[in-house]
Amino acid sequence: MTAAIPGWRIVLELDIVPELTAEFEKIWTEVGTSVSADPANLGQWLLRDAVQSNIYYVISDWTDEAEFRRFEGSERHLRHRELLHPYRRGGSMKSMAVVSHLPGERG
Template sequence: MQPSAEERPQPYRVQLRMEILPGREREFEEVWRATTDVVAGHEANLGQALLRADDDPGVYYIVSDWRDEAGFRDFEHSDAHIEHRSKLHPYRSAGSFVTMILLQATERLSAAGPFPAPTRSGRPPL
């Protein structure tokens, strides 16, 4: 029997705000794209996106969705995460992050994403 919606862990969203050193934005984007598999390869990761502020080209947001908080914390404390973070850190002048529990999303938002809607397995479709 499938657990009810109330019994299932709530998806967990992490939003990282990064201020990138002037003139290093393009290089940062390239390194992020080249290393994104580290995050996407974790079994608890549902997807991620890189966004740039439209009013400040040096400010970026990395948003990632996780099956649950425990899955994110497992990744956060892993050697893979520490190595991944060390590759992005040289471009960063400042930053912050916030975590959120996804309570509800409309069908339209889920389908439009930033990430594909998860399949029954909890993983996004390939």
């Protein structure tokens, strides 16, 4: 049986300047800890594409859309974007409601 759970998921696709990927990962981790400290943030992941090593994905889970939008408009978020902008060549964002979750065997 699937369990309906509340939540809001953000998926960012980031095209990073190839020569700056290592520095981008370092800066993302530094600013990411501040995002994870927000009470409405349920966790986030940084993933690198297996084929195009300069393409990254950020998956970020939030308690609900309103709380994510609050954070998105905050000074803290704007500062993060400023710090990461020099590494980006482009990207996109998808936002979605979490409908259900099927936990794996290991939890």
